[in-house]
Amino acid sequence: xxxxxxxxxxxxxxxxxxxxxxxxxxxxxxxxxxxxxxxxxxxxxxxxxxxxxxxxxxxxxxxxxxxxxxxxxxxxxxxxxxxxxxxxxxxxxxxxxxxxxxxxxxxxxxxxxxxxxxxxxxxxxxxxxxxxxxxxxxxxxxxxxxxxxxxxxxxxxxxxxxxxxxxxxxxxxxxxxxxxxxxxxxxxxxxxxxxxxxxxxxxxxxxxxxxxxxxxxxxxxxxxxxxxxxxxxxxxxxxxxxxxxxxxxxxxxxxxxxxxxxxxxxxxxxxxxxxxxxxxxxxxxxxxxxxxxxxxxxxxxxxxxxxxxxxxxxxxxxxxxxxxxxxxxxxxxxxxxxx
Amino acid sequence: xxxxxxxxxxxxxxxxxxxxxxxxxxxxxxxxxxxxxxxxxxxxxxxxxxxxxxxxxxxxxxxxxxxxxxxxxxxxxxxxxxxxxxxxxxxxxxxxxxxxxxxxxxxxxxxxxxxxxxxxxxxxxxxxxxxxxxxxxxxxxxxxxxxxxxxxxxxxxxxxxxxxxxxxxxxxxxxxxxxxxxxxxxxxxxxxxxxxxxxxxxxxxxxxxxxxxxxxxxxxxxxxxxxxxxxxxxxxxxxxxxxxxxxxxxxxxxxxxxxxxxxxxxxxxxxxxxxxxxxxxxxxxxxxxxxxxxxxxxxxxxxxxxxxxxxxxxxxxxxxxxxxxxxxxxxxxxxxxxxxxxxx
Numbered sequence: 132x133x134x135x136x137x138x139x140x141x142x143x144x145x146x147x148x149x150x151x152x153x154x155x156x157x158x159x160x161x162x163x164x165x166x167x168x169x170x171x172x173x174x175x176x177x178x179x180x181x182x183x184x185x186x187x188x189x190x191x192x193x194x195x196x197x198x199x200x201x202x203x204x205x206x207x208x209x210x211x212x213x214x215x216x217x218x219x220x221x222x223x224x225x226x227x228x229x230x231x232x233x234x235x236x237x238x239x240x241x242x243x244x245x246x247x248x249x250x251x252x253x254x255x256x257x258x259x260x261x262x263x264x265x266x267x268x269x270x271x272x273x274x275x276x277x278x279x280x281x282x283x284x285x286x287x288x289x290x291x292x293x294x295x296x297x298x299x300x301x302x303x304x305x306x307x308x309x310x311x312x313x314x315x316x317x318x319x320x321x322x323x324x325x326x327x328x329x330x331x332x333x334x335x336x337x338x339x340x341x342x343x344x345x346x347x348x349x350x351x352x353x354x355x356x357x358x359x360x361x362x363x364x365x366x367x368x369x370x371x372x373x374x375x376x377x378x379x380x381x382x383x384x385x386x387x388x389x390x391x392x393x394x395x396x397x398x399x400x401x402x403x404x405x406x407x408x409x410x411x412x413x414x415x416x417x418x419x420x421x422x423x424x425x426x427x428x429x430x431x432x433x434x435x436x437x438x439x440x441x442x443x444x445x446x447x448x449x450x451x452x453x454x455x456x457x458x459x460x461x462x463x464x465x466x467x468x469x470x
Numbered sequence: 471x472x473x474x475x476x477x478x479x480x481x482x483x484x485x486x487x488x489x490x491x492x493x494x495x496x497x498x499x500x501x502x503x504x505x506x507x508x509x510x511x512x513x514x515x516x517x518x519x520x521x522x523x524x525x526x527x528x529x530x531x532x533x534x535x536x537x538x539x540x541x542x543x544x545x546x547x548x549x550x551x552x553x554x555x556x557x558x559x560x561x562x563x564x565x566x567x568x569x570x571x572x573x574x575x576x577x578x579x580x581x582x583x584x585x586x587x588x589x590x591x592x593x594x595x596x597x598x599x600x601x602x603x604x605x606x607x608x609x610x611x612x613x614x615x616x617x618x619x620x621x622x623x624x625x626x627x628x629x630x631x632x633x634x635x636x637x638x639x640x641x642x643x644x645x646x647x648x649x650x651x652x653x654x655x656x657x658x659x660x661x662x663x664x665x666x667x668x669x670x671x672x673x674x675x676x677x678x679x680x681x682x683x684x685x686x687x688x689x690x691x692x693x694x695x696x697x698x699x700x701x702x703x704x705x706x707x708x709x710x711x712x713x714x715x716x717x718x719x720x721x722x723x724x725x726x727x728x729x730x731x732x733x734x735x736x737x738x739x740x741x742x743x744x745x746x747x748x749x750x751x752x753x754x755x756x757x758x759x760x761x762x763x764x765x766x767x768x769x770x771x772x773x774x775x776x777x778x779x780x781x782x783x784x785x786x787x788x789x790x791x792x793x794x795x796x797x798x799x800x801x802x803x804x805x806x807x808x809x810x811x812x813x814x
Contacts, residue, residue, distance in 0.1 A: 196596070247795065248787045249740040251540065251596065255730055256787065259780025266773040368773065376600055389594050421611050428605025432587065432598065439593040 142386035143398035149384075150405055157412050164415040171292035173408045178297045179204075179355045179362070180403040183378035184385065185304050186351030188399035189344040191382055192311075194324040194391025195243055195250035197345065200352040200378060202261035203235045204371035207356030209265050212366050213274045215281055228357050229350060235261055236349025240342030258375070265368050274366040285361040296358055301400070308396040320344060324391030380431050381406040388438070405430075486737040490752040494759065501763035508767050515645050519636070519713050521758030522647040523548060523706035524725055525751065528732035529658045530702035532750045533695040535733050536662075536675045538742025539588060539595035541696065543602035544703040544729060547577050548722025550610040551707030556625030556717025557617045566632045574704045580606050581700020585693035603726070610719035624716035636713035647709060651751075654702070658747040671695060675742035727776075731783045732757055757782070 154173075158165035183200055190197045211228030215221070235257060242253040287295045311317035319340045322330040331337045360366055379389075385402025387394030409427055410420045502509040527544045534541045551573040558569040584602045588595045619625050638646040662668035673681040674688040681688045703722070711717050736753035738745030760778055764770040770778075 242784070242788065246788055246791045248791050252730070252734050252740050252787055253784065255727055256780045256783035259727055259731075259776040259783070261780075263774050263777030263780065266771070267777070271771070271773050376603070379597075379600060380604070383597055389597050419615075421615060422608065424604045424608030425612060426608070428601045428603070428608055431601035431604060435593045435597045435601065436587055436591050439591050443592055 142393065143395045143401065146384060146386045146398050146401045146405070150401055153405065153408075153412070157415055161415045161417070164412070168292055169411070169415075173411060174301075174404060175292070175294045175297050176411070177400075177404045177407040178294070178300055179359050180374075180378060180381055180407045181297070181300055181304065181400045182351050182355035182358065183374060184381035184399040184403040184406075185307065185396050186348040186355070187375070187378050188382050188385075188387055188394065188396050189320060189347045189351075190250075190341075191379070191387055191389060192320045192324045192391060192394060193341050193344045194327065195341060195344070196379070196389070197239060197254045197348050198251065198375045198379075199235060199239060199254040199258040199261055200348060200355075201371040201374040201376075202258045202265065203232055203349055203352040204356040204359060204374060205265045205366070205368070206235070206261050206268070207231045207353030208360040208366045208370055209269050209274055209356075209368075211357050212277050212281075212360040213269070215278055216274060216276055221281075225357060228353050230353075232349040232351070232353025232356075233346055234349075235352075236346035237342070239349065240345035243345065244338045244341040262372075265370075269366075269368055271368055273368075274360075275364075277360065277364055282361055282364045285358070296361075300358075304396055304400045311396060321392050324393075326392070377406055377427075378403075380427060383431055383435055386438075487746065487749050487752060490736070490749060490756060494752060494756050497756065497759045497763060501759070501767040504767035508763055513766075514762075515648065517758070517762040518645050518647045518651075520762065521754070522651060522713075523710050523722065524728045524732060525651050525754040525758065526654055526706045526709070527699065527702050527725065528729045528736070528750050528754045529654055529747055530695075530699040531729055532658070532733050532736065532738050532745050532747060533662060533671055534595070534699050535738045535740060536671050536742055536745045537692050537695050538675050538678070539692065539695065540730070540740070541584075541599050541699045542596070542726050542730070543580070543584060543599040543606060544699055545722040545725035546603045546607035546610065547580050547700050547703035548707040548710065548725060549719045550580065550606045550613070551577050551704035552711045552717045552721055553610045553614045553617075553625075553719040555708065555711055556619075557613055559628070559717075560619070560625050561617050566629055570632075570708050573707065574701055577700040577704030577707070578697050579700075581697040581703075582693060584700075585696030588696065589689040589692040607720070607723065614719040624714075624718040626716040628712070628715060628717075633712050633715055636709055647713070650705075650709060654705070655747060655751045662747050667691070667694070672743065675744070677743075728757060728779065731779060735783060735786055 154164070154170070163169065183204065187197055187200055207228040210231050211224040214224035214227055239250075239254055239257055242248050242257070243250045246253075285294060285296060289295055289298055311320060319330070319335050322333075322335055323337045323340045327337045330340075356371070359370065363370075381402035382394070382399045383389065383402065384405050385394065385398035385400070387398055387402075406427070409430070410423045413420050413422050413426065498509070507513055527548070531541045531544060554573040554576050555566070555569045558564045558572055559566050564572070580602065584598050587593045587598045617625060634646075636645075636647060662671065670681065670686050670688075670691050673684070673686060674691050678688045678692075681691075707722065710721055714721070732754040733745070733750050734740060734753075735756065736746065736750035738750065757779055760782065761775050764775060764778060765772055
């Protein structure tokens with residue numbers, strides 16, 4: 132348990148170091164990147180991905196996946212912004228948006244956890260249905276002319292240049308992170324992802340935990356949708372298309388293992404900043420932003436390959452150690468010599 | 471009855487294939503009654519262009535999923551192959567057929583790279599191919615920037631004998647795409663169900679470690695399945711480029727959902743070890759006919775088509791999981807009783 136904790140800690144610190152190193156290197160090449168405005172903008176612009184990545188992190192930590200969050204973002208954005216445009220109160224608009232996230236999350240949780248359907252397959256299905264619902268709801272049209280005081284909300288800044296959205300999201304992520312690592316119920320998520328059968332044996336409601344993870348994921352995706360509409364100011368039926376893949380990539384960059392049970396919410400939010408800064412970094416390095424996907428792909432593959440190799444090596448090493456402990460000092464020496 | 475487990479397994483697959491065949495038949499009847507125009511050979515066979523890529527690729531993604539993997543990069547390899555053909559032909563002056571073969575080689579290399587990471591580094595297939603989908607679509611965009619033509623326009627003006635790939639019609643009705651699909655289905659069938667390689671693919675999916683201990687190079691087999699799916703994506707790219715007459719870097723980005731849907735609907739287990747080429751082929755046709763028939767016969771807008779396809783996938787996986795697990799059936803029985811109470 133102690134080693135597991137250590138690894139978890141190291142993982143998110145690694146991604147933080149990676150972020151700092153990345154920014155430092157870009158700053159060396161082009162000092163303009165290190166101006167406070169640019170740096171703050173890197174964080175401000177990551178707000179939607181931070182929410183998506185944190186949400187999907189709950190699901191990934193329990194060992195499942197959710198590829199319907201891009202569509203959930205689009206649906207929530209379409210619902211809440213069309214309500215706002217038509218003059219309903221903020222409370223109703225936001226509540227309706229959040230409700231859509233809860234419903235999608237419950238359906239996903241029911242299918243994956245209760246019915247036991249492989250999560251990628253099931254959420255691919257709901258992704259199609261939810262994406263189609265956006266077209267049905269909007270009739271394929273854009274949602275435009277949002278109230279000015281709603282879109283202005285995304286420009287309110289505190290403490291220099293940090294937008295209020297990012298600040299609130301960051302505080303929420305930190306709070307959730309602490310809840311996940313320091314409370315009993317919070318630790319359920321990681322326990323279920325690490326070993327679902329074992330968690331059930333010690334009395335953790337594994338199925339319910341997974342459903343809760345999906346609901347949280349859906350809710351955070353719908354919050355991301357509302358913030359998305361405030362930032363962008365108009366909603367197309369394809370809003371959020373492909374964001375699910377970027378959110379998963381952000382989690383991986385943030386040190387979360389897709390096999391579950393390893394990683395943290397803070398890691399996810401750090402990954403989201405790296406992920407959404409790639410195109411800005413490219414501009415400061417003098418490349419065209421056409422390199423965006425290539426760099427993201429290379430980053431992602433490099434990180435997961437290194438991660439897998441180090442984990443394999445650690446597993447082999449601990450196997451050797453166990454063997455040495457069982458077979459006595461003579462063999463241990465041999466094993467050591469063989470190395 | 472020497473191979474009784476295998477026979478039983480074959481029977482199971484066959485019964486699912488019968489269900490799919492029935493579904494396909496039902497679609498023809500329903501769409502045909504709703505709009506007799508649907509059954510006109512020219513209309514029906516003309517629709518093949520929209521679905522052919524998904525049909526071709528899903529055949530070989532089946533191989534990947536039988537080994538327990540998944541391939542979500544095939545769509546971006548379609549775009550990459552298309553743009554490689556365009557750029558090497560127009561800007562490098564290669565013969566169009568050489569360009570097409572080069573595109574297939576590039577796709578095979580892409581598949582091999584991802585397959586290598588999955589098989590030899592032990593990274594999860596989902597993550598590798600996710601990274602691959604970013605990487606290859608990114609490279610496709612960069613390749614399109616080499617060209618003198620602006621990337622959003624696409625490269626066109628291919629020679630006639632190349633576009634003939636997609637324009638040729640056997641007996642004046644059967645489009646060449648259908649012939650290509652049929653040929654590939656036969657090849658995939660022989661490869662998966664009648665060859666040593668196919669047997670090994672199944673074994674790796676059932677238990678990679680056991681396969682390894684029984685002398686199968688399971689890592690290499692896994693790698694090969696990704697190469698196969700990459701090459702099939704490039705074939706789809708070639709056919710699509712020939713049909714459109716334009717090479718673009720972003721064709722194929724929307725294929726991921728339909729491809730996986732077709733493979734799963736075809737009866738392939740996403741956990742590996744079970745699946746069939748015929749099932750995938752039939753499922754791809756079921757989806758294709760659904761996407762074609764709903765707009766034609768029921769005036770469903772094209773934009774809504776994700777809903778029926780998604781629902782079909784959900785219904786099938788839910789149904790199959792309930793059928794496989796009797797305790798769930800009981801639970802659902804309780805659910806039903808509750809529903810009736812609410813109604814009353």
